[in-house]
Amino acid sequence: MHxxxxxxxxxxxxxxxxxxxxxxxxxxxxxxxxxxxxFLVEFVPGxxxxxxxxxxxxxxxxxxxxxxxxxxxxxxxxxGTFDRNATLxxxxxxxPNPPPDDLVAAGYSVNVTADGNVTGxxxxxxxxxxxxxxxxxxxxxxxxxxxxxxxxxxRLTVRVWR
Numbered sequence: 001m002h003x004x005x006x007x008x009x010x011x012x013x014x015x016x017x018x019x020x021x022x023x024x025x026x027x028x029x030x031x032x033x034x035x036x037x038x039f040l041v042e043f044v045p046g047x048x049x050x051x052x053x054x055x056x057x058x059x060x061x062x063x064x065x066x067x068x069x070x071x072x073x074x075x076x077x078x079x080g081t082f083d084r085n086a087t088l089x090x091x092x093x094x095x096p097n098p099p100p101d102d103l104v105a106a107g108y109s110v111n112v113t114a115d116g117n118v119t120g121x122x123x124x125x126x127x128x129x130x131x132x133x134x135x136x137x138x139x140x141x142x143x144x145x146x147x148x149x150x151x152x153x154x155r156l157t158v159r160v161w162r
Contacts, residue, residue: 116154
């Protein structure tokens with residue numbers, strides 16, 4: 001009884017045209033592998049990043065800046081406008097309400113700087129800073145706001161780090 005062609009000749013090797021993998025199969029497999037590998041390299045660090053230690057720094061800096069500009073240096077009903085007396089008291093630390101350390105939770109350091117004429121006089125130093133100097137290495141989140149004091153533009157910069 002004969003059922004068809006013999007796939008394996010008597011020499012023990014299959015004929016060349018009966019192999020299971022072709023060049024096209026190999027290219028598709030390698031291409032799919034590279035596509036999946038590229039996806040993993042691109043998206044896995046982003047999925048893990050929210051759980052890193054410094055992921056909350058931008059949020060803390062933004063919250064501290066909003067709290068400072070809306071509640072202490074300015075009026076929430078007039079965004080972008082600071083009160084000159086409150087701003088001078090904060091930067092001179094004669095009556096800092098709040099003290100810079102109260103802007104952020106315990107364990108964070110904050111530095112607040114103002115570039116521009118805060119006093120309204122020609123002899124103003126044009127730059128004021130409160131808080132320790134940010135470190136040269138490590139993660140530092142920075143938030144900047146532009147505001148006016150009696151028509152004079154100033155740039156407020158808040159830096160937060162651990």
